[in-house]
Amino acid sequence: MRGKSVGLITLSNTIMRDGSRCFLALRPEADWYAVRDHVVSLNGATLENFLTDGVTEAWIDFSYSGHQFSINDSPGEYWFFVKQPDCPDSILDEVARHFVSLLGPP
Secondary structure (H helix, E strand, O other): OOOOEEOOEEOOOEEOOOOOEEEEEEOOOOOHHHHHHHHOOOOOOEEEEEEEOOOOOEEEEEEEOOEEEEEEEEOOEEEEEEOOOOOOHHHHHHHHHHHHHHHOOO
């Protein structure tokens, strides 16, 4: 399902089986460690967990503005999830813009 456009970024609104919302997909222009380290440069964000097999996949969990987020590197993309699907688009836009500054536009 296509979501709301905020500036040049379109936030998607795909609700996953666990109830979380996938709101963004970006190209993997940086490795897992750079993405993990970029979390803490988002003012107010806290890195909660980083799990990787070191070869094929990583999960990065963080909190920001009272919401829980996860990033997973699906083959060919980083997928961004928010645990609470009713998280305001304004917060999702802040997160999206922050990571677009590292990974480039979708």
